[in-house]
Amino acid sequence: MSDAASRIATPAAAGNLPSMSMVAELRALLGPERVRAHPLELRLYDKDAGITRGPAKAVALPETTAEAQECVRIARRYGVPIVARGAGTGLAGGAVPVEPSLLIVTTRMDEIGEIDVDSRTAWVGAGVINLDLSRRTAPDGLHFAPDPSSQSASTIGGNVACNAGGPHCLAEGTTVAHVLAVEMVTAAGDVVVLGGAAPDPIGLDLRGVAVGSEGTLGIITRILVKLTEDFPEVRTLLLGFPDMGAAAACVSGVIAAGVIPAALEMMDEGMVGAVENYLHAGLPTDAGAVLIAEVVGHPEGVAAEAGTVARIATAEGATTVRIAGDEAERAAWWRARKSAFGAIAQAAPDYYLHDIVVPRTRLVAVSNRVYEIAARYDLRMMNVYHAGDGNLHPLISFDGSEPGVRAAVHAAAEEMMVAGIDAGGVLTGEHGVGLEKRDLMARVFDPVDLDAQARLRLAFDPDGVLNPGKVLPAGSRCHDFDFAVEEAT
Amino acid sequence: MTSIRSELAKLLPAAVTAEIPGAPEAEIRMAPRSLDEAAAVLRFASGHHLTVLFYGGGTHQGMGYPVTPDIVLSTQAMRRIVDCQPDDLTVVVEAGCPVAELEETLAEGGQTAVLPEDATGSTVGGMVAAGISGWRRLRYGPTRDRMLEVLLATGDGRLVRGGAPVVKNVTGYDLPRLAAGSFGALGLIGRVCLKLWPLGRRAVTVRIDDPRRARAAFRPLAVVEDPAGASVYLSATPGEIEAQIAALGGEVREGLRWPAPIVALHRFVLRVPARLTGEAVAKVRHHGHAFLAAHGVGEIRFGDDTPDLGTLAELRSWAEGQGGALVVAAAPEGYAAAFDPWGTPPASLALQQKVKHAFDPLGVANPGRLPGRL
Numbered sequence: 067m068s069d070a071a072s073r074i075a076t077p078a079a080a081g082n083l084p085s086m087s088m089v090a091e092l093r094a095l096l097g098p099e100r101v102r103a104h105p106l107e108l109r110l111y112d113k114d115a116g117i118t119r120g121p122a123k124a125v126a127l128p129e130t131t132a133e134a135q136e137c138v139r140i141a142r143r144y145g146v147p148i149v150a151r152g153a154g155t156g157l158a159g160g161a162v163p164v165e166p167s168l169l170i171v172t173t174r175m176d177e178i179g180e181i182d183v184d185s186r187t188a189w190v191g192a193g194v195i196n197l198d199l200s201r202r203t204a205p206d207g208l209h210f211a212p213d214p215s216s217q218s219a220s221t222i223g224g225n226v227a228c229n230a231g232g233p234h235c236l237a238e239g240t241t242v243a244h245v246l247a248v249e250m251v252t253a254a255g256d257v258v259v260l261g262g263a264a265p266d267p268i269g270l271d272l273r274g275v276a277v278g279s280e281g282t283l284g285i286i287t288r289i290l291v292k293l294t295e296d297f298p299e300v301r302t303l304l305l306g307f308p309d310m311g312a313a314a315a316c317v318s319g320v321i322a323a324g325v326i327p328a329a330l331e332m333m334d335e336g337m338v339g340a341v342e343n344y345l346h347a348g349l350p351t352d353a354g355a356v357l358i359a360e361v362v363g364h365p366e367g368v369a370a371e372a373g374t375v376a377r378i379a380t381a382e383g384a385t386t387v388r389i390a391g392d393e394a395e396r397a398a399w400w401r402a403r404k405s406a407f408g409a410i411a412q413a414a415p416d417y418y419l420h421d422i423v424v425p426r427t428r429l430v431a432v433s434n435r436v437y438e439i440a441a442r443y444d445l446r447m448m449n450v451y452h453a454g455d456g457n458l459h460p461l462i463s464f465d466g467s468e469p470g471v472r473a474a475v476h477a478a479a480e481e482m483m484v485a486g487i488d489a490g491g492v493l494t495g496e497h498g499v500g501l502e503k504r505d506l507m508a509r510v511f512d513p514v515d516l517d518a519q520a521r522l523r524l525a526f527d528p529d530g531v532l533n534p535g536k537v538l539p540a541g542s543r544c545h546d547f548d549f550a551v552e553e554a555t
Numbered sequence: 556m557t558s559i560r561s562e563l564a565k566l567l568p569a570a571v572t573a574e575i576p577g578a579p580e581a582e583i584r585m586a587p588r589s590l591d592e593a594a595a596v597l598r599f600a601s602g603h604h605l606t607v608l609f610y611g612g613g614t615h616q617g618m619g620y621p622v623t624p625d626i627v628l629s630t631q632a633m634r635r636i637v638d639c640q641p642d643d644l645t646v647v648v649e650a651g652c653p654v655a656e657l658e659e660t661l662a663e664g665g666q667t668a669v670l671p672e673d674a675t676g677s678t679v680g681g682m683v684a685a686g687i688s689g690w691r692r693l694r695y696g697p698t699r700d701r702m703l704e705v706l707l708a709t710g711d712g713r714l715v716r717g718g719a720p721v722v723k724n725v726t727g728y729d730l731p732r733l734a735a736g737s738f739g740a741l742g743l744i745g746r747v748c749l750k751l752w753p754l755g756r757r758a759v760t761v762r763i764d765d766p767r768r769a770r771a772a773f774r775p776l777a778v779v780e781d782p783a784g785a786s787v788y789l790s791a792t793p794g795e796i797e798a799q800i801a802a803l804g805g806e807v808r809e810g811l812r813w814p815a816p817i818v819a820l821h822r823f824v825l826r827v828p829a830r831l832t833g834e835a836v837a838k839v840r841h842h843g844h845a846f847l848a849a850h851g852v853g854e855i856r857f858g859d860d861t862p863d864l865g866t867l868a869e870l871r872s873w874a875e876g877q878g879g880a881l882v883v884a885a886a887p888e889g890y891a892a893a894f895d896p897w898g899t900p901p902a903s904l905a906l907q908q909k910v911k912h913a914f915d916p917l918g919v920a921n922p923g924r925l926p927g928r929l
Contacts, residue, residue, distance in 0.1 A: 184830030185853070229725040240723055242732065243700045258903045263828040264879035265854050266686055266736060269901045269926045270910055271699060274732030278725045298773065318642060324665055324753035326644075364773045367795035423721045425643040455723045456643070492719045492726040499726060510726055511716065518707075518715040518914070519728050525909035537727065550601035550711035551916055 088144040088168070089124050095136050100127040100174070111169050114156040115216075117416065117466070118501060120163035122149075129174045131249055131257055131287040138285060139255040141168040147534050150281035152193060152224030155216040157419050158500030160228060160280045164535030170285055172223045178202050186293040187246060187263055192223025192286050196230075199291070208293040211238040214496065215404040223286055229278030231496035233329040233403065234360075236454040240496060242277040244292045250276060250284035253527040263290060275522065280498050281533040283526040297328075297362035301372040302396040305379045306353030306386030310334060313355035314430045317453045319378040320359070321426075325371045329360040330454035331403050337448040337461075344409035347402035348395075350386040357453065358403055406450045407461065414446065414463035418475050420482055424491030426456035435485040436460050443478040457495040458486070484509060499537045507539050516542040556582045556625070563599055563626075567592055575629040577613040582625055586632040590708055590745040593628065597742060598712025600626055601917045607710075608921060609739040611651060611681030614674070617822075617885030618685060619738055619896050619924040628743065630680050637746065638720075641666055644751045645703060645720050650680025650744055666751045669695045672813040680744050686736025690777035690788065690813060693851045695752055699735035704748035707734060707741060710915025720748040733910070739921035740929055741914035755790030760812040762786055763805040766833070766850050771802045778850040779814055780836055785850070786812065817845050819858025821886045825870065827879035829853040838873070842866050853879070864894055871898050900927035 086094070092101040102108065102125040112122040123146055128134040141148050146168050151161035153173060163169065175191035178199060182188060183206045190199055196217040200209040212225055213232035220230070226248065231240045238244075247261030261273030276283055307313040310332070317330055333341070333356045338349050349356055357379070361371040376387050390396035410417045424432050433449065440447035440462065450459045460482055464471050483493055483506055492510060493503040507516060520543035526532075560583050564571045572586035583605075587593040600607050608624035610616070630651030638647040641664045648657055654674035661667055670682055671689035681687075688697040695701075704718035707730065717730020734744050758776075763769060766785035769778040773795075776788040788811050789799055800807055827835050832848055835855045839846045846857035871881035875898060883896040901907065904927040911929050914920075923929070 182828070182830060185828045187828070229729075231723055235723065239696060239700055240725075242729065243696055252906070258906065260903050260906075262878045264826040264874070264877070265692075265852055266688075266697065266826060267901060268880050268882060268897050269903070269929070270740065270907045271686070271732055271736050272903055272906060272910065274699065274735070275728050275730075275910075278729050283728075295774070321642065321644065321753075324756065326753060364791065364795045364798065366798045367792045370792040370794055423719075423723055425640065425645065425721055427640070427642045452723070456721055457723055490720065492721055492724050494726050495721070495723040496725060503726075507727065510719070514713050515716050515727075518709065518713065518717070518730070521913035522728055522730075522733075522910060525913045526906065547713055548711075550598050550713075553598075553602035554604060554917055 088140060088146060091140045092124060092126050092137060095140070096126060096128060096133060101125070111151065111154070111171065112163065114154045114159060114161045116157045116159050116162070116502065117418065118159045118162050121166040122163055122169050123166045125169045125171055127171045127174045131251065134170060134175070134285055134287050135251045135255055135257050137168065137170050138251050142255060142531065147531050148285065149533050150227070150285045152221030152227070153195070153219050155220040156224065156228060156498060156500065158494065158498045158502040160498045160500035160536060162501055164501065172221060172287065175287055181206060181208070181293070183208070185263060186295070187290055188293060189288055189290050190222055191288055192221060192226070194222045196220050196222060196225055203293055207296045209296055210291055211235070211244050211294045212241045215407065222289055222291065226277050226286055226289055227280050228496065228498035231452065231455070231457070233331050233452060236330055236452065237326050237328045238294060242274065245273065245277050245289055246292050247290035248273055248276050248286045249288040250286050252284050253529065253532050261290065278498070280500060280537055282523055282537055284532065299365040299368040300360060300362045300396070301368050302390040302399060303359045303372060303375055303379070304349070304386065304388045304390070304399055305357040305359060305384045306350035307355045307357065307382065307384050309354035310433060311430055312383045313357045314453065316357060316379045316382040316384065318427065319382060320375055321454070323374050323378065325361070325374050327359050327371070327375065327454065328362040329358065330452070331358040332356065332451040332453040333403065333406065334449040337406055337450055340409040340413055340448060341402045341406055344412055345402050345405060347398045349399070349402055353386060358399055403450070410448065410461055410463045414465055416464050416466040418462045418464070418479060420458065420460045420479065421494040421497040422458045422460070422483060422486035422491055423495035424456045424458070424486050424489045426454065428489040428491070429453060429456050429458065432486055432489045432491065433458060436482045439478050439481045439485065443474045445474060445478055455495065456491070480506065501536060504537060505539050513544055514547050517544040517547045559603055559605070563596070566599060567595055570596065572629065575610055575627055575631065578610045578627045578629065579608065579624070581608070581627040584627050584629070586629045588632045590633070590706055590714055593743050593745055594708040594712045594714045596626065596628055597708050597710060597919065600919045601711045604917065605919060606922050607919050609684065609743050611678035611684070612653065612676040614677045615681060615685040615687060615884070618883065620891055620928055622921055622924050630678060633745065636660060641751065644722060645748055646751060647704070647720060647746065647748045648679050649746050650678060652679045653677070654679055654682060661751060662754065665754050667754055668749045668751055669701060670698065672811070673816045679747065683735055683747055684737060684739050684744050690779055690849060693778065693849065694774055694776045699732050701750040702731035702735050702747060703750055705731040705734045705744060706746040707743065708745050709742035710920035711917060718748070722750055738924045740911050740925050742920050757793045757796045758788070758790040758811050759796055759800065760786050760788055760808045760810065761800060761803050761805045762808070763803065768803065769850060772799055776811070780848040780850060781814055782840065782846065786814070814847050817847060817856055817858035819845060820860040821862050821890070822856065822858040822884040823867070824882045824884050825855040825857065825874055825879070826882065827853045827874055827877050831877055838870060856884070867894055875899055897926040
């Protein structure tokens with residue numbers, strides 16, 4: 067076996083190194099303000115919203131694709147690996163460098179191009195903030211459907227890199243369903259557009275693999291997004307159940323009734339308590355599990371479907387069934403759901419958030435396993451779920467300064483992920499593999515599957531310079547599977 | 556070749572088949588019963604530098620550059636619905652399963668995989684490989700967006716899994732989407748897991764004279780224009796259907812009355828940004844072609860028994876200038892020499908070649924079929 071997919075870059079032109087330093091060349095290109103190299107400045111960029119840090123050599127903030135392209139070329143000349151990064155709201159270490167790297171930060175590429183209202187598309191810079199895009203398109207009655215909880219800070223480029231989801235991807239799909247094309251700087255320093263505005267661009271769908279590739283296949287600088295028409299009617303239900311089993315039975319009943327709500331979000335008792343303590347949004351704190359269900363669409367259809375959801379909830383023993391009376395109440399409930407993680411920050415200095423996805427009907431079984439594991443390690447854990455998607459977000463809050471607690475958190479985390487995998491699930495639904503889950507990839511995939519992924523990556527990045535050390539574990543490229551080539555030669 | 560054929564027959568006696576209905580002539584015809592057997596065929600083909608054409612229902616073999624294979628590999632013996640999980644909104648199905656059979660089974664449980672509606676004779680694997688979506692993509696998105704998992708026998712005979720049978724996933728690269736529309740260039744798409752949708756409680760087809768009136772409809776399944784007018788397809792709760800019909804006007808028919816597929820010696824697909832659908836229809840209509848246009852999508856299917864090459868070239872040039880394409884869907888043998896099946900290859904061709912090589916290093920899987928003769 068070799069480790070080509072994650073090897074460190076070597077100077078492309080050894081013996082012929084330019085006399086200027088990489089930082090000086092970057093400054094000549096972007097000016098001093100948009101190149102950071104002071105250790106204190108680097109500290110601002112060498113981590114994401116998770117719990118790991120990494121070594122940054124310099125930070126560059128290009129404003130255009132051409133500048134990003136030149137940054138890549140400069141880094142390549144110096145043999146420095148490149149890590150692309152948006153707002154740094156990721157949780158899996160995807161934007162945290164492993165080798166001393168050039169960080170290309172996309173936040174200055176924040177231009178929203180002309181909105182094609184009739185085609186419902188727009189070209190946007192990778193650095194555009196998710197919520198800013200929907201605000202901009204609101205006058206045209208359009209929005210960008212993916213709505214991760216981080217949407218007021220996270221960038222579209224980051225959403226694309228991690229194929230972000232959010233509460234409303236149950237009915238509308240994750241980011242990949244809303245990206246028609248990407249403009250990307252390749253590892254070789256070329257600019258290429260993958261995909262296009264017309265349906266089914268001819269040839270292999272490289273756009274599809276670029277989405278969710280966590281900066282390992284190219285630096286995505288601009289994105290052609292698909293916009294979704296706003297819904298004339300939205301009805302949001304707040305449902306309280308005695309326990310998680312009853313809430314999950316309600317979700318099953320709704321889907322069996324042929325209703326796919328725009329969102330089906332669940333919170334456990336601990337999470338509801340933490341959120342209420344933080345926001346006082348009016349969630350029922352006496353419930354064992356709370357479900358927020360939202361149905362959207364035509365007023366007639368919404369009325370009928372909201373009625374269906376309420377009827378099923380009551381039949382499953384809901385103790386609270388409330389329909390948001392106005393937009394303010396609806397917004398309060400959503401704010402409560404989306405600030406779940408902020409609420410935790412109040413409870414303990416550190417937290418560790420999972421992103422396990424299982425076939426939806428296994429949600430309760432896996433959730434029960436997750437509680438057992440947390441209890442065994444004596445860890446404080448709360449849970450939010452994208453219940454319709456089978457996506458669990460167990461959240462462990464802890465104080466990292468306590469001796470031994472970090473090791474316990476990591477050990478418990480691994481056991482929880484394995485519990486999900488054993489139920490036919492995966493490591494991550496919307497956060498990405500990054501660094502954090504990389505070494506568990508071999509639990510999900512056979513060596514031959516990982517080798518295929520490593521080959522795909524090498525096709526884009528033969529020298530392993532783009533976000534090295536991420537997504538695939540070391541040694542994924544395995545020449546044991548080169549059998550047919552050997553037989554043929 | 557005779558000795559090679561007997562060598563392969565000795566290796567996989569049960570997979571050798573006498574007949575693959577409709578398939579082109581080839582020295583060797585194989586119908587593996589499992590993905591392992593399919594991978595063994597491909598591994599053998601790679602070892603002997605033989606080319607392989609994958610064959611499902613044959614309904615879309617007219618797309619792309621013609622392949623002259625040494626081996627035709629049919630999915631006719633791999634046609635099981637492996638695992639149907641309506642509560643999880645997923646189904647796992649083998650490539651050779653007929654689309655109609657899958658949709659019939661799913662409809663019994665009130666669900667659909669949203670595969671093409673006029674898929675008589677087509678297989679699930681074939682539709683996925685050709686990247687074909689039905690009319691309902693306006694509402695539910697293209698087929699590729701429902702691809703959750705793929706089992707792929709690569710060109711060099713590896714059995715690779717990508718994705719997982721869950722509705723949301725970013726664990727590793729998205730091989731299921733890469734496989735969709737790959738025309739077998741990476742290997743055989745042997746098994747897929749697809750996301751399902753519930754069928755609406757009531758469905759109607761509303762006939763209108765001007766497709767622009769369809770704007771009054773809220774999230775229709777499809778708006779399809781033909782030379783005589785347009786049909787708006789609705790699926791929702793009974794109350795919503797009544798309200799939508801009142802807003803739309805037009806002649807209402809119960810159920811989804813999909814248009815009959817275009818029958819012509821030559822069939823084409825014009826793909827343009829959605830806003831240009833009307834303009835594209837005007838051009839196609841002007842040249843007297845029979846057509847079906849998916850409004851809101853930007854796909855215009857048309858046919859002609861005696862198309863004029865100059866007209867086609869003009870249409871292609873316009874479409875490509877708008878970021879679209881004019882693709883040949885079916886044509887008599889030899890037509891590729893007169894009119895390119897794909898048109899100008901994509902700008903990412905060099906990358907595409909490398910990706911093809913990563914899965915099919917010896918170029919045995921449907922070689923030369925894709926744009927750029929990938």
